[in-house]
Amino acid sequence: MHANVLKYFVEVARCSSIRKAAQNLYVASSAVNRQILKLEAEMGTELFDRLPNGIRLNAAGERMLQHIRATLNDFHLMRSELDDLKGERKGHVSVVAMDSLFVDFLPATVEEFSDAYPAVTYSIAAVPPHDVPTRLVSGEYDVGITYITKLPAGLDVVTEVSLPPGVVMASSHPLAKAERISFDECRNHAFLRLEGRSPIQGVVTTDFPEYWESLHPSVTCNSTTLLKRLIASGRGISFFSKLAFLDELARGDVVWRPLDDVNVNALTVGIITPNQRALPHVTLEFVERIVRRLRHVELALRDA
Structure with missing residues (x-):
């Protein structure tokens, strides 16, 4: 066709x-x-x-869609192999990840990779964490980054790091002095909520959806960038991984505190790929880069 x-x-x-x-x-x-x-x-x-x-x-x-995606994947794989034979660094990388990674982590990764592979093109989509595996299984994307929970068949975890969601707030916030923060304590402070289902849902108690909906956030939006600014300026608290606040944590503008919940603190952020189709060489190279960067970030944020 x-x-x-x-x-x-x-x-x-x-x-x-x-x-x-x-x-x-x-x-x-x-x-x-x-x-x-x-x-x-x-x-x-x-x-x-x-x-x-x-x-x-x-x-x-x-x-038909399943067949076409497999056909396109084989085509990109073949082109990547031909480029390798010619000594060229071309190809296409497709990534789907949770929104918080689009603030610092993914832009820095793409910039670094583009220096080594300037002819590579990208398709990169931000979706809620629970949607990432579905987009990989469907064949829309080749690489996913999200919280690791129960994954559907056909996906492998390449690497995972301990960067769970916690409570993030301005360094001047009263809760900044706490070692751990309970869900009930969060009720007593202005809350800034990212629109949609919380990534914590499904790993904590079954009544969490009711708790999540019972909150009366001062701001609800679908932009991590907007919430970051409001948090840093002291307008409220929110649930995020440290990954969304790399620069702010380094500068001391915000602090991150773990939630008082063992299941939440066991959540990991991982890089996942499909195991039922071969990935182009350039995609495998990109995966190696983000694996190294994710592990480096984990070490850098260990005491933040």
Whole structure:
């Protein structure tokens, strides 16, 4: 099949909308629709259910998406191997990670890797921690970084470090003097909450979702960058790993304290990859770099 057909199909499946897919691809909606109809005609079956508010993959479409992602992965793998034979450092790296890693950790890693591999391109997505494994299993991405809990089949943990979520606050905050902080103590202070399901959910008591929803945060948003600024300025406390505050902890602008919960403190941050498909050489090189950086950060933050 023609490369454009594959690209259009994957984007339409991702967006559940031909119009949105066309916008992302910078082509006309009619061109995308024409390619999808042509593909369905070639396959002899519809691949999408047409709904009033968009389109959705049906069973045949799900199987087609699985095949296309495997095909694209094999293509990128072959190109990487050909580049290696020619002595070129090209290729594509796709990473999905929790949002807190986009503040310091991933930008620094990509900058460093780009110095050694300037021709490499990247696809990098920020998602909630519990969504990272799903994105790897689906074939959308090749490398994931998230809290390690029970993983679905088909994934391997390359490395994991002890950087669990805790309570982060301005250095002047009253709780900064505590050695450990209980969930109940957090109720008595202005709380800044990252939108969505907490990464702690599922590793603590079964009534945590009720506790999480019972909080009355002064700010709820989907931006770690915004919450970081509000925390450092003393506007409230929040739950984060030290990974989100590398510079602030080094400068002493904020402090991090562990939660008084053994299960939370046992949580690790890990790098995960699929074990049912071969990864391009350049992706394996990237994984080696982030493994070294993650271990270095763990050592640097051990006493922070």
